[in-house]
Amino acid sequence: MFEDLVKFIRDLYQTNSFIPLHEPQFLGKEKEYLLDVIDSTFVSSVGKSVDTFEDRISNFTGIKYATATVNCTSAIHLSLLLAGVKEEDEVITQSFNFIAGANAISYCRADPVFVDIDRDSLTMSPIKLENFLKTNYEIREDGRCWNRVTNKRLVACLPMNSYGFPTDINGLKKICDDFHIKLIEDSAESLGSFCKSRHTGSESILSTLSFNGNKIITTGGGGMILTNDKNLHNKAKHLSTTAKLPHRWEFNHDEIGFNFRMPNLNAALGLAQLEMIEDFIISKRDIALKYQEWGIKNNLVFIKEQEGSKSNYWLNCLMTEDRHERDSLLEYTNSNNVMTRPSWTPLHLLGMYEKNFKSDLKDTVWVHERLINLPSSPILELL
Numbered sequence: 001m002f003e004d005l006v007k008f009i010r011d012l013y014q015t016n017s018f019i020p021l022h023e024p025q026f027l028g029k030e031k032e033y034l035l036d037v038i039d040s041t042f043v044s045s046v047g048k049s050v051d052t053f054e055d056r057i058s059n060f061t062g063i064k065y066a067t068a069t070v071n072c073t074s075a076i077h078l079s080l081l082l083a084g085v086k087e088e089d090e091v092i093t094q095s096f097n098f099i100a101g102a103n104a105i106s107y108c109r110a111d112p113v114f115v116d117i118d119r120d121s122l123t124m125s126p127i128k129l130e131n132f133l134k135t136n137y138e139i140r141e142d143g144r145c146w147n148r149v150t151n152k153r154l155v156a157c158l159p160m161n162s163y164g165f166p167t168d169i170n171g172l173k174k175i176c177d178d179f180h181i182k183l184i185e186d187s188a189e190s191l192g193s194f195c196k197s198r199h200t201g202s203e204s205i206l207s208t209l210s211f212n213g214n215k216i217i218t219t220g221g222g223g224m225i226l227t228n229d230k231n232l233h234n235k236a237k238h239l240s241t242t243a244k245l246p247h248r249w250e251f252n253h254d255e256i257g258f259n260f261r262m263p264n265l266n267a268a269l270g271l272a273q274l275e276m277i278e279d280f281i282i283s284k285r286d287i288a289l290k291y292q293e294w295g296i297k298n299n300l301v302f303i304k305e306q307e308g309s310k311s312n313y314w315l316n317c318l319m320t321e322d323r324h325e326r327d328s329l330l331e332y333t334n335s336n337n338v339m340t341r342p343s344w345t346p347l348h349l350l351g352m353y354e355k356n357f358k359s360d361l362k363d364t365v366w367v368h369e370r371l372i373n374l375p376s377s378p379i380l381e382l383l
């Protein structure tokens with residue numbers, strides 16, 4: 001199977017050279033827009049491209065307001081603060097996750113609490129979340145949700161659309177409403193993914209995107225906070241731009257803010273990339289289908305989008321038999337110049353988070369022992 005898989009991927013990408021997991025494609029107006037910004041001299045955090053990029057992302061996602069940031073980690077950090085997360089609070093998130101969300105919770109001096117995913121969707125399980133909350137949490141007289149074991153306040157839930165697959169956000173939303181906790185969605189990997197025809201992030205009070213070089217579109221480095229709430233949006237803009245009060249020359253700030261605004265230069269790159277996104281998605285969905293068809297012929301399981309959702313198939317996920325097969329395949333493919341990767345080490349197994357409060361995480365560990373991400377860059381020649 002190993003040899004056949006490498007052959008299949010080489011045929012797909014039509015090359016005998018190194019094949020990366022996900023490389024950016026600059027086939028549109030990137031250079032033109034970047035030169036325009038350089039000529040304008042507005043290369044930093046003030047400039048038309050940032051505002052336009054925010055408007056275009058808002059149009060594309062259908063989420064009313066967008067605030068561009070230096071990366072997604074800062075966007076998550078700010079979103080948590082905007083949701084009212086404070087020192088000693090708890091925030092539920094996935095252990096099956098890139099480390100940014102848990103770290104952002106820690107930057108607020110709050111504690112990440114880990115809940116399990118479902119094997120089929122790779123996203124937070126509403127049933128497991130509900131059982132975990134019912135067993136360990138209660139609404140007290142102050143109307144807030146409290147952990148009966150740690151005696152800490154649970155303020156928010158931060159699910160993530162793993163590898164582009166939309167989480168069951170309606171299921172999660174109902175539970176979060178029942179337990180009076182705010183829903184913030186990490187959509188870093190899911191620009192262009194939809195749940196019941198609504199873009200990921202639409203149902204949450206705040207959601208975030210990443211434009212890191214490995215994402216479906218890139219600004220070099222960059223992120224975005226999305227919300228349908230005007231008040232939250234105004235606060236996000238204010239806090240991400242050092243909380244400076246508008247004035248023609250005075251420097252006054254009304255609270256401790258952050259220097260998180262995306263530079264104009266990065267936004268220019270994003271504008272050109274966004275013009276290509278529909279082509280990227282068509283190609284990535286086509287590649288996913290080809291992997292799945294090959295999987296059926298070879299008796300191998302690939303993760304597919306759930307009914308009622310549409311994934312951007314950011315990274316394709318092959319499930320191996322067990323950890324031994326996973327490691328052997330990683331060794332074989334990487335030695336043969338085809339880049340593959342396992343999923344992130346579950347966060348509850350990392351030293352700094354091993355003592356955190358958590359649910360049973362058996363599917364997180366099960367998936368981690370088996371999952372391999374395969375090369376998934378779009379191939380525009382396929383169109």
Ligand SMILES: Cc1ncc(COP(=O)(O)O)c(C=O)c1O
Nearest residue numbers: 071072073098100188210211212
């Ligand atoms: C799920 C998830 N959240 C957050 C991030 C952080 O994004 P950034 O690198 O833009 O800070 C990433 C990856 O980069 C991610 O995959």
